Amino acid sequence: MALNGGTPTRWADEEDEETSPQQHQQPPADDDDDGPPPGFETTRPAASAGGADAAAEALAGVKVSEEPPVDDPDLSIRAETLVDDSPGEVKTVAADGASFYTSAKTFEELGLSQELLQGLYTEMKFERPSRIQAQTLPMILLPPFRSLIAQAHNGSGKTTCFTLGMLGRVDPQLQAPQALCVCPTRELVVQNQMVLERMGKFTGITCTSTAAADYATSRRTRINDQVVIGTHGKLRDWMQKRVLDVRNIRILVFDEADEMLKQDAFADDTVRMIKQLRQATPNIQILLFSATFNERVKRFAQKIVPDANQVFIPKEELSLDVIKQYRVLCPQGSDKVKVLKDMIFPLCEKLGQTIIFVRTRETARSLHAVMETEGHKCTSIEGGMDKQARDKVVREFREGTTKILISTDVLSRGFDVTQVTLVINFDVPVERDLRTPAFETYLHRIGRSGRFGRKGAAFNLVTGESERRVVDEIQAYFKHDIPEVPYDDEDKFVEVLRKAGLTEG
Template structure:
């Protein structure tokens, strides 16, 4: 189905509305180094899109926000209601129409900075589900002058799908702003060379946006007054995107307002952010100490996968478990385990990388709603998905890096699926070799936590340890 990306004037508010939901993408099947052929690699862009799809309402974020102002003498200004922002009535109507009753924590602090006059630059850390996209969408819609028929706000995202997700938010929020138009600078959207765009907002991917600014001259970069770079951590994971983003940035004027968002802020992200955003205000999450206090950790000695399966069945029978997540290293192992669990009469869902993002979101939604009690998955589900009812996480295969050493970060992400929101959880690791035992020892040393041996065939011991 073809989409009319840039419709004629008067064709409705949103000239770039796709006729259907964003196209889903398959996880690329790559073989890296000595990795196994059917091992699921975590794709950051897909993970971000998956989180956007499954977090249809704002998540409860316990992290405190830390605000570092460019001008420390300026009074700290935050809002508790959208009315305080003095938005145009049609924009306020759009905000309430989307179901936002009051600003989220990131919005309370970020929106006053985004809407300030004179304009202020911002670097902000915010995960999916915190209202970040709605915040900068509102800023762009507030910023544009509908009377000016040229591009004034430019937003770049790392993938086609993520760009469309942002566009959908702007479309909803700008529902009552018929004079404001939006265009997509994404692959396949061809526009006559030399024709200047009349859309005030352009959302796109770095390569196409760069072409529209330089090669095809559809956008005059000197007329851009607000530049938004979303998903910076995902963006710089691709070298080409990073370089293209910097080239776009160089085309802009010094007084263009710069807004950069990222879920994480490793050193590489900070270096990139500082390169793109001069004299910024900074909003970041105060890192609460990653705690394993509410999670009891165990390991079980096994000989082969059949032993692991028996141990798993013993374990599941001994615990009063609301729901469980089981992690496997490969799709083949995940499929084998899923089939055997179903044969034993368990309600099981399978999640792996050959599924589309939308299919994965549907499986997670079913699991969250309790339609399946066990979720068997590969690494595609290790990060960022909060299901409150999960009380048991099993590492059927231990997480290892490309060199065969313990992947401590993935281990923390995996077992962090349990023990959430102050509840007690259990993490059980299956050990089937001397190498696996070495991995357990490495994890113990890294986190300075003892992982207790568990004999799943000894019901009395199980009862005592798991109580």
């Protein structure tokens, strides 16, 4: 592969329109093998992570004194951090150890265009930055436009951070791709494009995506849109075919970044894409956003983007308290279906919308079939379906035409439908070995409910010893109680749902 970095490739002859006064160092090309598997475990800690654990703990109690509009628990900042005496401000020392950032109390402080501010206020109806936005937007939008690894809770406004980041950094006069956003699923691509186009409504900035039909057929068309959003397979294809010209890309975003850096095929593509873009633009700004970064992925991210500012949340504060979580012990597998039929479906009209997560595509199909034959109306989605069918199912669910959606983990991350109040884990989330709990997946799944501080509940349907242990381990990991609800007691179900705030009476 030409990408293998034995020699530090720097195309100094390439035009460099970067306004940043600070030339970033080329990341030390230390045995920079492709992909995570070999060099992964032996990674040295990133510079800024040295002693950061202690620092993070010391700072766990730091609060921004002014209440943000979104109820977002404490963030700890994994770069060196100090707190200014003046109220309402958090000053964060940047990864270079010299400059610092002050959290933004208003959107006005961020040097945004009038058109962009108008989009925020009139189209998005935002008033002030949420907590994660206040902290990260200055890092993203103000010189020297450093890279950023940021963790924030589900439903706390991450999308706004990177969407605004992209819009804010695009030069509206330059008709060429300048911002690139990579997502793990088609559904997220569509969703992010919708958000970006709303927010940028008055800016004239154009956006296309791999889910948009225009480019899907005509391969030779060159993309002129300033923002490009896509899944990585198709993006790589576009880059190879030179449909997508990367020479002007100044900001590269990975949504659900920990997923994109996992040791699957994703990671390889992600690392390659970063290397390729760095060759074109050495000081490209890279943003890695997710609600979850386990320790391994975190270290890998720090290696891939070593000069990044970093914002992380302690594990204990990750589990969202607003989402009430329960376990339902079902003696037989068939009792899970009974719970759906007897408890969930009859109540669904009062519940808002429900997503039922299953482990395999086959279960999604068969469970859907079973419910339909019994006269229970619902839809299902899995990655094996054709694109039009997927789009249709999602569209109907967003419109509220359908109330109950059966899904594989294709929708476990990022999918944002405000009306979802209930999540059912028909199968508890497990890793590939089918025994290890998939902690991150669990958090993302239940995070489909309780968006932006609204009510939410999650039921884990449990059959057998192995599933019970998985729930126990999830409970212990997040230090969050997952009490039992009897599978055949309708009154208890109603009571629990009422307590979770989902029904009135």
